[in-house]
Amino acid sequence: ELKVEQNPLFLSMQEGKNYTIYCNYSTTSDRLYWYRQDPGKSLESLFVLLSNGAVKQEGRLMASLDTKARLSTLHITAAVHDLSATYFCADGGGADGLTFGKGTHLIIQP
Amino acid sequence: DTEVTQTPKHLVMGMTNKKSLKCEQHMGHRAMYWYKQKAKKPPELMFVYSYEKLSINESVPSRFSPECPNSSLLNLHLHALQPEDSALYLCASSQGDSNYEQYFGPGTRLTVT
Numbered sequence: 003e004l005k006v007e008q009n010p011l012f013l014s015m016q017e018g019k020n021y022t023i024y025c026n027y028s029t030t031s032d033r034l035y036w037y038r039q040d041p042g043k044s045l046e047s048l049f050v051l052l053s054n055g056a057v058k059q060e061g062r063l064m065a066s067l068d069t070k071a072r073l074s075t076l077h078i079t080a081a082v083h084d085l086s087a088t089y090f091c092a093d094g095g096g097a098d099g100l101t102f103g104k105g106t107h108l109i110i111q112p
Numbered sequence: 113d114t115e116v117t118q119t120p121k122h123l124v125m126g127m128t129n130k131k132s133l134k135c136e137q138h139m140g141h142r143a144m145y146w147y148k149q150k151a152k153k154p155p156e157l158m159f160v161y162s163y164e165k166l167s168i169n170e171s172v173p174s175r176f177s178p179e180c181p182n183s184s185l186l187n188l189h190l191h192a193l194q195p196e197d198s199a200l201y202l203c204a205s206s207q208g209d210s211n212y213e214q215y216f217g218p219g220t221r222l223t224v225t
Contacts, residue, residue, distance in 0.1 A: 045202070097208055099157040099160045102154035
């Protein structure tokens with residue numbers, strides 16, 4: 003059974019601060035996905051990490067993948083209010099569908 | 113064009129009704145998916161269609177019946193649902209290769225009364 007565990011599940015932080023969300027997964031997969039979901043909305047793809055050591059950055063978000071540790075991180079730099087959302091990591095993909103972590107509910111306060 | 117469309121956006125149905133959810137994509141994707149998302153929970157996979165054939169059914173009750181009429185369309189037929197089936201139903205599509213992300217539609221918010 004695939005397991006994807008995220009922590010923390012809830013994070014309240016101030017604007018301008020840095021923080022990291024962690025995602026552990028149980029398979030030997032070499033790829034990992036990050037999605038963002040705003041309240042009442044659908045999921046938006048943020049990153050697709052396709053190999054060990056992969057690092058991708060978009061604005062204030064940076065994601066990395068360590069397949070040996072079965073760990074992915076999503077780092078937030080100098081947080082701004084617009085980044086408030088729920089962030090999901092997911093394993094699987096392709097014809098297998100995705101298995102999501104429980105999500106990290108992120109609130110960024112002025 | 114990376115858009116997946118879903119209709120209707122909202123649906124309220126009684127337990128004896130029959131209704132259908134529709135999903136469409138024109139990206140040439142070969143895999144399409146249905147997910148169910150309850151409030152404050154992650155999406156859960158229900159069905160996967162690969163090349164228009166059902167490849168995964170995650171032990172979903174028979175009151176949910178998927179259909180893939182062609183490579184661009186995916187339906188979810190609903191019959192005799194229970195109030196606990198109320199949720200956001202998300203459709204997604206991908207090229208079918210795990211090198212690529214899944215694109216999600218806006219979802220149908222279903223309420224069963």
